[in-house]
Amino acid sequence: MKKILFLASGTGSNFSASIEYIQKIKLDVEILGLICNKKEAKVLEKAKNFGIKIFLIESKENPNYDLELKNLVMKLNPDLIVLAGYMKILSGEFIFGIKNKIINIHPSLLPSFQGIKSIEKAFDYGVKFTGCTVHFVEEEIDSGAIILQSVVEILPKMNITELTEIIHQEEHKILPLAIEYFCKDRLLIEGRKVSIIHD
Ligand code: GRF
Numbered sequence: 001m002k003k004i005l006f007l008a009s010g011t012g013s014n015f016s017a018s019i020e021y022i023q024k025i026k027l028d029v030e031i032l033g034l035i036c037n038k039k040e041a042k043v044l045e046k047a048k049n050f051g052i053k054i055f056l057i058e059s060k061e062n063p064n065y066d067l068e069l070k071n072l073v074m075k076l077n078p079d080l081i082v083l084a085g086y087m088k089i090l091s092g093e094f095i096f097g098i099k100n101k102i103i104n105i106h107p108s109l110l111p112s113f114q115g116i117k118s119i120e121k122a123f124d125y126g127v128k129f130t131g132c133t134v135h136f137v138e139e140e141i142d143s144g145a146i147i148l149q150s151v152v153e154i155l156p157k158m159n160i161t162e163l164t165e166i167i168h169q170e171e172h173k174i175l176p177l178a179i180e181y182f183c184k185d186r187l188l189i190e191g192r193k194v195s196i197i198h199d
Pocket residue numbers: 009010011012013014015084085086105106107171
């Protein structure tokens with residue numbers, strides 16, 4: 001049975017979608033808890049409602065943040081770390097030790113529009129298609145091997161609010177799916193190429 005640890009600091013919609021999916025398909029996993037770096041994050045309330053253990057390690061004005069995070073993760077010893085809107089860059093040293101165990105959801109079709117405000121950047125650029133990506137986390141931001149992507153067409157009259165909403169809906173599908181594939185050992189990783197092993 002795989003042990004999953006979530007890291008999130010936002011509203012927690014991806015976190016909730018993942019937990020709901022895990023429960024719905026009765027995925028045989030242990031959820032170790034949620035690590036959050038912001039005490040005001042909405043995701044905390046969601047974790048509480050699901051009865052999931054919360055670990056708050058504040059990053060603001062905390063010089064020990066990196067060390068505390070590393071120690072906690074080492075103690076919990078997860079098989080999979082899911083970054084579900086974790087608004088803090090993980091240190092290279094942290095990532096290096098647990099390569100191919102950390103996945104992230106990003107709101108663009110990587111490698112386009114890396115970093116923050118990706119939905120706005122894609123919208124302003126005028127691309128016709130954007131979407132979202134689940135990928136493994138590497139030292140370099142938004143650069144790891146791609147697990148799943150979902151394409152969203154930007155229709156002529158669409159506004160940024162509508163686009164954001166559709167991208168989030170797609171995120172809520174592909175992140176839980178990637179978790180399922182990882183936990184069922186259905187990801188075949190060959191360098192940058194990740195393929196899904198079908199039953
Ligand atoms: C998502 O758009 C995700 O792609 C990005 O952060 C956002 C988190 O949203 N990494 P939520 O907290 O899951 O609603």
